[in-house]
Amino acid sequence: MKLDVRQIEKQFVLHNRGGVRVTGFSDISFNVARGELLALVGPSGAGKSSVLKAIYRTYLVNGGSILFHRQDGTVVDLAVCTESSVLELRQREIGFVTQFLKVLPRISALQAVAAPLLELGEEEDAARRRAAELLAFLNIREELFDISPLTFSGGEQQRVNIARGVIAPKELLLLDEPTASLDEESSSRVLKLLGNLKKQNIAMIGIFHDQRKVDQVADHCYRILREA
Amino acid sequence: MNESVFAFMDEDAKKEIRRTLLKAVAIPGYTVPFASREMPVARGWGTGGLQITLSLLLKRDCIKVIDQGCDGSVNAVNIRDFIASVSGVKQTFSTREATIIQTRHRIPEHKLAEGQILVFQVPYPEVLTTVEPDTEKQKQMHADSDYSKLWVLLYEDTSQFGDSRISNRYPVEVEDHYVMDPSPIPKYDIPRLNNSPALLLFGAGREKRIYAIPPYTKVEPLKFSDRPFKVETFAGKRCGRCGADNVFLDEVRQGTTSLYFCSDTEYCDSILTEQGDVTGNTESE
Amino acid sequence: MLLEIQNLSKVYGVSCGECLDLTGVADDSCICPVCDSVVAMNRVSLSLDGKEVLGIVGESGSGKSTLLQLIYQDQCPDNGRIFYNGFCDRHGVPLNIFEASVSECSVLRNKEMSMIYQNPRMGLNYLFSAGGNIAEKIIGAGERSYEVVRNRVIELMGRLELPTSRVDNYPDTFSGGQQQRIQIAKALSSSPKLLLLDEPTTGLDLSVQAKLLDLIKELQKEMGFAMIIVSHDLGVINHLTDVTMVMKHGCLVEYGLTDQILEDPQQPYTQLLVSSIL
Numbered sequence: 001m002k003l004d005v006r007q008i009e010k011q012f013v014l015h016n017r018g019g020v021r022v023t024g025f026s027d028i029s030f031n032v033a034r035g036e037l038l039a040l041v042g043p044s045g046a047g048k049s050s051v052l053k054a055i056y057r058t059y060l061v062n063g064g065s066i067l068f069h070r071q072d073g074t075v076v077d078l079a080v081c082t083e084s085s086v087l088e089l090r091q092r093e094i095g096f097v098t099q100f101l102k103v104l105p106r107i108s109a110l111q112a113v114a115a116p117l118l119e120l121g122e123e124e125d126a127a128r129r130r131a132a133e134l135l136a137f138l139n140i141r142e143e144l145f146d147i148s149p150l151t152f153s154g155g156e157q158q159r160v161n162i163a164r165g166v167i168a169p170k171e172l173l174l175l176d177e178p179t180a181s182l183d184e185e186s187s188s189r190v191l192k193l194l195g196n197l198k199k200q201n202i203a204m205i206g207i208f209h210d211q212r213k214v215d216q217v218a219d220h221c222y223r224i225l226r227e228a
Numbered sequence: 229m230n231e232s233v234f235a236f237m238d239e240d241a242k243k244e245i246r247r248t249l250l251k252a253v254a255i256p257g258y259t260v261p262f263a264s265r266e267m268p269v270a271r272g273w274g275t276g277g278l279q280i281t282l283s284l285l286l287k288r289d290c291i292k293v294i295d296q297g298c299d300g301s302v303n304a305v306n307i308r309d310f311i312a313s314v315s316g317v318k319q320t321f322s323t324r325e326a327t328i329i330q331t332r333h334r335i336p337e338h339k340l341a342e343g344q345i346l347v348f349q350v351p352y353p354e355v356l357t358t359v360e361p362d363t364e365k366q367k368q369m370h371a372d373s374d375y376s377k378l379w380v381l382l383y384e385d386t387s388q389f390g391d392s393r394i395s396n397r398y399p400v401e402v403e404d405h406y407v408m409d410p411s412p413i414p415k416y417d418i419p420r421l422n423n424s425p426a427l428l429l430f431g432a433g434r435e436k437r438i439y440a441i442p443p444y445t446k447v448e449p450l451k452f453s454d455r456p457f458k459v460e461t462f463a464g465k466r467c468g469r470c471g472a473d474n475v476f477l478d479e480v481r482q483g484t485t486s487l488y489f490c491s492d493t494e495y496c497d498s499i500l501t502e503q504g505d506v507t508g509n510t511e512s513e
Numbered sequence: 514m515l516l517e518i519q520n521l522s523k524v525y526g527v528s529c530g531e532c533l534d535l536t537g538v539a540d541d542s543c544i545c546p547v548c549d550s551v552v553a554m555n556r557v558s559l560s561l562d563g564k565e566v567l568g569i570v571g572e573s574g575s576g577k578s579t580l581l582q583l584i585y586q587d588q589c590p591d592n593g594r595i596f597y598n599g600f601c602d603r604h605g606v607p608l609n610i611f612e613a614s615v616s617e618c619s620v621l622r623n624k625e626m627s628m629i630y631q632n633p634r635m636g637l638n639y640l641f642s643a644g645g646n647i648a649e650k651i652i653g654a655g656e657r658s659y660e661v662v663r664n665r666v667i668e669l670m671g672r673l674e675l676p677t678s679r680v681d682n683y684p685d686t687f688s689g690g691q692q693q694r695i696q697i698a699k700a701l702s703s704s705p706k707l708l709l710l711d712e713p714t715t716g717l718d719l720s721v722q723a724k725l726l727d728l729i730k731e732l733q734k735e736m737g738f739a740m741i742i743v744s745h746d747l748g749v750i751n752h753l754t755d756v757t758m759v760m761k762h763g764c765l766v767e768y769g770l771t772d773q774i775l776e777d778p779q780q781p782y783t784q785l786l787v788s789s790i791l
């Protein structure tokens with residue numbers, strides 16, 4: 001077991017709109033083991049991304065627990081543990097590959113992808129080599145390596161983002177639509193990468209819209225329905 | 229005029245100064261405020277030193293007063309005459325014979341001995357004024373022994389000129405805590421403050437401050453560990469009168485050439501006396 | 514834990530004793546209705562881990578800078594305690610920095626912490642050269658070798674991308690952005706474990722601001738110090754910090770991970786603040 005989500009729910013209270021309550025999701029329970037990929041599926045607006053954000057603690061849940069099994073064997077509840085321990089987990093054990101690339105405009109694609117390796121203390125040359133390999137594997141042209149990825153097309157940005165997220169994979173990866181806006185060829189490369197990560201015993205939770213891709217890569221599937 | 233009170237000042241005034249001196253001696257290098265009295269000379273003309281001297285004077289004392297090393301300059305003569313006239317104590321030029329030596333800007337060349345007191349006239353007692361004008365902050369810095377601003381001056385001089393540009397009033401650290409202004413003595417005299425057998429007292433009449441270095445106290449100039457403390461050198465020069473080449477020399481310009489003489493006139497005379505060749509205008513009482 | 518702040522309060526004026534209860538977010542004021550005292554800090558508690566970067570946001574007068582000044586002992590609180598990791602009395606018992614003597618605290622100010630002010634005029638001495646300003650802190654931390662001081666000064670200027678050939682020039686001959694870099698070089702010269710920054714890039718133009726923020730972030734990762742950054746610019750906070758506290762009327766309104774504060778703010782005031790981002 002890597003992550004055990006039990007009956008979490010989320011409501012947004014909009015104080016500046018007269019205290020209106022908006023439900024994000026409710027009664028969500030699932031678990032994922034090491035080396036497994038769990039697919040979150042469901043219609044748009046059902047709260048799939050919100051669930052991932054809640055696991056990452058970008059959203060605070062109103063109820064339930066999110067039990068994470070750490071490398072050292074201890075279990076923490078991500079819903080209530082201290083900010084400091086969340087930060088520590090984010091640094092070492094939980095990674096989030098968002099749908100959108102968030103890098104500074106002053107950083108090249110290669111730098112952006114190599115950064116996580118450098119943070120782990122990898123040598124500059126080796127990190128850049130590994131980053132270049134990964135970008136090449138994802139069909140990014142070499143002439144783009146030294147340019148800011150913010151100038152790239154949507155699909156290219158997405159692939160840089162994935163490369164960045166998996167170059168030094170953490171034990172639990174949260175993937176928000178990793179194959180959205182990618183063509184068939186690039187998609188299958190990404191799915192291949194995810195398959196390799198499973199072999200490295202990485203646990204993953206991913207949001208997918210395409211049932212064929214879910215069948216291809218996911219071990220389990222959890223369906224979230226829009227609130228009535 | 230002087231029959232009524234011994235040594236000009238009334239007993240209460242002397243008592244206050246002696247108490248201040250005790251405190252100063254107890255906290256070496258720390259400047260202690262005192263109620264500076266009116267003296268029959270203007271403030272800034274040695275009144276701080278004079279008040280210390282007068283408050284310490286006993287009938288058996290023997291007094292010497294120098295101005296830049298000279299016993300015969302107008303200021304030295306006037307102050308010495310005044311002290312003698314209000315107390316009746318013996319006057320001397322001899323550094324060895326004197327029990328109290330009041331000085332402006334020099335330390336005598338003859339080594340001082342235990343039991344002697346050297347009284348410095350001090351124009352600016354606060355060493356931190358150049359880097360911190362706020363007196364409240366100065367006090368705090370002294371309390372914290374925080375002299376990094378003085379060190380920055382030293383750092384900047386070393387960076388730009390290779391050494392400190394301070395020629396006199398060189399800051400000294402006393403017993404590893406207080407940094408003090410040693411009065412405008414030349415750098416040449418700074419090493420003489422360290423481990424001195426004589427009691428060293430400092431009085432600033434205008435600024436109303438007294439401080440002290442008790443005998444055998446560690447006194448070191450502020451300096452970087454990897455830079456030597458350089459004093460004035462007079463390599464190849466000697467006194468035009470007595471021929472001494474191991475003393476602090478004064479330069480006298482004559483047209484295009486320079487002559488050099490001992491700054492300490494009594495030392496110069498004593499060398500000549502030893503040589504049996506007295507040509508200077510030595511007075512003796 | 515690097516820093517532990519407990520129940521910190523600061524009132525300007527003669528307090529009637531009830532100021533803290535009569536002011537705050539609920540009362541929408543920091544001025545006591547009874548005695549007109551101004552409550553700059555109202556029972557704030559907080560802790561900071563070794564390598565964390567904490568952002569403090571809030572409007573002018575919310576107490577952001579006061580909190581920094583209290584931590585840096587530029588001011589004294591009326592109430593409350595601050596503990597700093599390893600700062601103990603002779604018996605090894607953790608010592609509240611406000612109960613410590615000035616000389617005990619000077620270790621904190623000269624070695625453990627550094628403050629970077631919004632206006633470099635607050636942090637630099639304009640009568641000293643750029644190098645002299647940086648040297649002051651190195652010397653204050655006890656270094657007495659000229660060569661070591663000089664080399665460290667030049668190394669730091671290089672690291673902050675300042676022209677080392679101008680080490681002996683005076684601060685007012687440098688540009689505003691460079692003066693801020695000198696201030697940062699000075700602050701980092703004693704290898705502090707905690708860096709306090711009060712609006713470090715406000716007033717600089719955007720390109721200079723971005724470069725400086727990148728540099729601060731890079732140095733933080735490289736040297737591993739913790740930081741507390743006061744800013745009213747949520748972009749700066751988002752860029753630099755891990756955790757954020759929101760202040761209003763001297764009170765702690767909300768505390769959380771920075772992305773949580775920005776994406777899922779809980780309190781009405783925080784929601785208003787976040788919705789005001791341009």
